[in-house]
Each structure stands twice: as C-alpha cells, then as structure tokens.
Amino acid sequence: MGYRKQCWLVAAFLAAWTVPVAAGLPIAREKWSVGILGGGQRIYGDEKVESSIGPGLQFLIMQRFRPELKAGVRFGYTELDFDRDTASGLFTEILNLDLLAQFHPVEFGRFRPLLNVGFGIFNFQYLNGNRYFDGEAFMGLGVEASVNQNLALQLNVTRHWTTGDDLDGQEGRGKDGYLCIGAGVLWHAGEILFGKPKSSPALPAETSTAPKEAVTVEPSLSEILSQPQPAPTPRTLADSVRMTVAELERRVREQEQKVETLRRVVEEKAELVERLRQEIASLGPRPAGAQASGFDAGYRQALQLYMDHQYEQAIRAFSVLVRDYPDDKNVSNCHYWIGEAYFMLGDYQQAIRSFERVLNYPNSPKLDDALLMLGRANLKLGDTNQAAYYLDRLVREFPDSEYVQKAKQYRTSVR
Structure with missing residues (x-):
C-alpha cells in the first residue's frame, strides 16, 4: 500500500474516533466496559492460497451510549497461517486497531444477540520481512450472556474485508x-x-380543588418509601442513602407547602359559602312593590x-339587576359579586373594575370585602404596589373588619 493511502486511512480512523465527542453523545464513566477475547482466524485470499487457523488475541474498550448500543x-x-505453491509454513502477523459498534436490540433473559460492525487499520508483515499498513471493514454476529451485574461473556464471528490485495503475499483478482x-x-x-432503562415512577397529575388555585396531590411519605428502588452496589450504598434522604426531605417540604395552600383555599371557600348563605338569609320580606320583590328574587337567583x-x-344575572334596579340599596352588592365571579374565572382585570x-x-x-379582593386581584x-395600597387601606379604614387579619397575611407577601 502506498504512503499516501496509509495517511488517508490513519486520518479517517482518527476522524471517526472524534465523532462521538463532536456529536455530543453522553460519555459516562459508569458506562465503560473492557474486555479480552481470544480465538482463531483463517485467511481467504487468492485461489492458490491454502490456509489454516491461526491464533489471535483482542482487547476491547467500549462505551454504552444507549441500552442497545455500545461502541469503542x-x-x-x-x-x-497459510501455504502457497511457492512456499510452505508461512504466516503473517497482524497488529490491528479498529472502531467497533455492537447492536443488541432484543434480549432473551440473560442472553442478547449481537450485530458487530466496524472498520479500522492494521499493520502486517510481508514475506520480505517488511511491515505495511492496510485498512479493513468487518461485520458479524455474536451473542452476549450476563454472568452478574458487572460481568458478561461474548462469542463473536466476524468477516473482515481488506482494502488491499497483498495480505496473502500475492496479487489476484479480488481483495x-x-x-x-x-x-x-x-x-x-x-x-x-x-432492555430499556428503568425510569423513575411518574408523579400523579395535579388535581384542582378550586378554579385557578390548583393544589397538587403527590404520593404520601409511606408511598414514597414503598416505591421499588434499584439495589445500589456496595461502593455507592452511602451515596444512594444520602440521595434518598435528601429527596424525601425535599418532597416532605413540598407536601407541607401544598397542605398549607390547600388549607388556605378551603378556609376561603368555606368563608365565602357562609357569607353567601348569610346574605341570602338576610334578604327578608320587603315592602310590597314590584321593584323590591323583583330585585330580591333576581338577587337570590x-x-x-x-x-x-x-x-x-x-x-x-347580576348585570341585569344593576341595569334594571340602579337605585336599590343592595346594587353595590351586585357589583361585588360580579367581581367575585370574574375573579373565579381568572379575569382579574374585569374583577378589579x-x-x-x-x-x-x-x-x-x-x-x-372589595378592598380585600382588590388586593388579591392585583397580587x-x-x-x-397597588395590592399593598388596597390592603393597607382596608387595615386603616376598617380596623374592626373580619378581614383585617387576612389582609395583613397577604400584605406580608409583598414586603
């Protein structure tokens, strides 16, 4: 093989080796594999060459990029070993360096079939004692059997094709x-x-207990503890325990925050329902007249x-009451409940108006009530700034209001 062809082969090999790094494929220390394989080879050259099986030893350094793909x-x-009609007892020494990829898309218990593909360069000794470089590509099948978590056995059969025609010491019609x-x-x-890597259990979807104020219901502490966890290897046991404790502490904090949010939502809804009931009960009989009885009936509805x-x-319904009974003493209540309805729909601008x-x-x-809700809508x-203005105004102008304490709680969130 000429010097220029040898240089091209070395350059192609180095370029292919940099592809995983350039492509940003994940490289993780815990995904490395090393191995050693022994076996035999038989040359297939020109027709006049008769060969026998020669020994060989190969070393592997592999990286697992996906559960079904290793490369290295x-x-x-x-x-x-081969004989020619011009000589006998000849053999060729080969020193090879290859890029190898192994695919194993399916599995059968502890066994998985392999598809081996790759290419590389090799150096061999010619009959005259000189050494030369050549290129090769190969493909084959194999099987891998797992012995334990870290050890596996492999058996491979591969066919190699060289780029030159001088490996057997003579030139013929083919490579x-x-x-x-x-x-x-x-x-x-x-x-x-x-198979595919095990993913962590998905958290349940969030469930809403009130419009626009959803509260997530996550697994309880006992459920988290009962979830199956992969058994850590002895060298990572301490790290695994620390990570599990930290994750549990984080989830406990999240649960406490969500419980507090849920408690506040429930209290607010309970207060709102009670106010509604009291307001309906306070609508006692009014003086006879179409206007009064019409407003009361529409207001209740x-x-x-x-x-x-x-x-x-x-x-x-409340807007009709405002239009038809603008002078009723409870018309301001209609504006308030219109704001509450817009607030529950998430239209905070309309609620503020x-x-x-x-x-x-x-x-x-x-x-x-309106000052408190103006503070909440602006929040x-x-x-x-507007939220703080309305909340401070409520505390200042209505010190005896039942909403003062709640206004102070919301006020602390905007300091």
Whole structure:
C-alpha cells in the first residue's frame, strides 16, 4: 500500500474516533466496559492460497451510549497461517486497531444477540520481512450472556474485508480477507442493562380543588418509601442513602407547602359559602312593590348561580339587576359579586373594575370585602404596589373588619 493511502486511512480512523465527542453523545464513566477475547482466524485470499487457523488475541474498550448500543476501540495481535505453491509454513502477523459498534436490540433473559460492525487499520508483515499498513471493514454476529451485574461473556464471528490485495503475499483478482471466531469476557463499570432503562415512577397529575388555585396531590411519605428502588452496589450504598434522604426531605417540604395552600383555599371557600348563605338569609320580606320583590328574587337567583359555580350566568344575572334596579340599596352588592365571579374565572382585570365600582358607594356593606379582593386581584396580576395600597387601606379604614387579619397575611407577601 502506498504512503499516501496509509495517511488517508490513519486520518479517517482518527476522524471517526472524534465523532462521538463532536456529536455530543453522553460519555459516562459508569458506562465503560473492557474486555479480552481470544480465538482463531483463517485467511481467504487468492485461489492458490491454502490456509489454516491461526491464533489471535483482542482487547476491547467500549462505551454504552444507549441500552442497545455500545461502541469503542478494539486492538490486538493476530496470526494468519497459510501455504502457497511457492512456499510452505508461512504466516503473517497482524497488529490491528479498529472502531467497533455492537447492536443488541432484543434480549432473551440473560442472553442478547449481537450485530458487530466496524472498520479500522492494521499493520502486517510481508514475506520480505517488511511491515505495511492496510485498512479493513468487518461485520458479524455474536451473542452476549450476563454472568452478574458487572460481568458478561461474548462469542463473536466476524468477516473482515481488506482494502488491499497483498495480505496473502500475492496479487489476484479480488481483495483479501479473513474470518475471525473469538470468545471472551467483558467487565462493565456500571450495572449491565437489559432492555430499556428503568425510569423513575411518574408523579400523579395535579388535581384542582378550586378554579385557578390548583393544589397538587403527590404520593404520601409511606408511598414514597414503598416505591421499588434499584439495589445500589456496595461502593455507592452511602451515596444512594444520602440521595434518598435528601429527596424525601425535599418532597416532605413540598407536601407541607401544598397542605398549607390547600388549607388556605378551603378556609376561603368555606368563608365565602357562609357569607353567601348569610346574605341570602338576610334578604327578608320587603315592602310590597314590584321593584323590591323583583330585585330580591333576581338577587337570590344570581347568588344561587354563583354558588353553583355557574360564574358566567351569575355575571349576566347580576348585570341585569344593576341595569334594571340602579337605585336599590343592595346594587353595590351586585357589583361585588360580579367581581367575585370574574375573579373565579381568572379575569382579574374585569374583577378589579367591578370591585372599584363598589368603592363608589360610601355606605356599601361590601367596602371592606372589595378592598380585600382588590388586593388579591392585583397580587394575581403581579402589581404589588397597588395590592399593598388596597390592603393597607382596608387595615386603616376598617380596623374592626373580619378581614383585617387576612389582609395583613397577604400584605406580608409583598414586603
């Protein structure tokens, strides 16, 4: 083989070796494997060459990129024994360096079939005693059997094709090649994976207990402890315990926060329902007259729609009351409940407009309610300055209100 062809082969080999790094494939120390295989080779050259089986020894350094794919470097020493009509008892020494990929897409218990493909360069001794370089490509089949978590046995049969025609010492009509049968052992730095990697149990989806204020329900502490965990190897037992404890502590903190959020949501909903019931009960008999009885009936129906979570229908019902009974003493309450309905629908801008209309009624029984909800709606929109203004105003103007304590709690979140 010419000097230029040898240089091209070395350059191609080095370029292919840099592909995994350039492509950003994951390289992890625990996914490395090393192995040694011994076996025999038989040359297939020109027709006049008769060959016998020669010994060989190969070393493997592999990296597992996926559960079904390993790739790496193979290097070793091989002898090819052959006879020619011009000489006898001849053999060729080969020193090879190859890039090897092993695919094993299926498995059968502890056994998995292998497809071996690759290419490389090799140096061999010619009949005149000189050494030369040549290139080769190979393909073959094999099987791997797991002995334990870190040890496996391999058996491979591969066919090699060379780029030159002088491996057997003579030129003929085709390229030379040889058949290799080898068996050996591989040691894996990490646990041998069969099939797809096990993923951690997915957390249950979040469930909502109230509109726009969802609370996630995650596994309990006992459920977390009962989840199956892969058995750590002795050298990583301490690290595994520390990681498990840290994960449990994190989940406990998250659960405590979600429980507190859920408690606040439940309290607010309970207070709201109680206010609704009291308001409906307070609508006693009014003086006879179509206007009064019409407002009371419509007001009760609108409140019932709100209690049934039919917020859009409730908005329309309260808006009709505002339009038809603008002078009723409880019309400010309609503006307030319109704001509450918009708040539950997540339309905080419209909610703010409705609550601000309540402030136009100096004698409205909903003034402190509206100030609290104005603070909450502005917090939802991220306007902490406006939220603080309305919450401070509630505490200052209505010191005896039942909502003062709640306003102070929301106020602390915007400091």
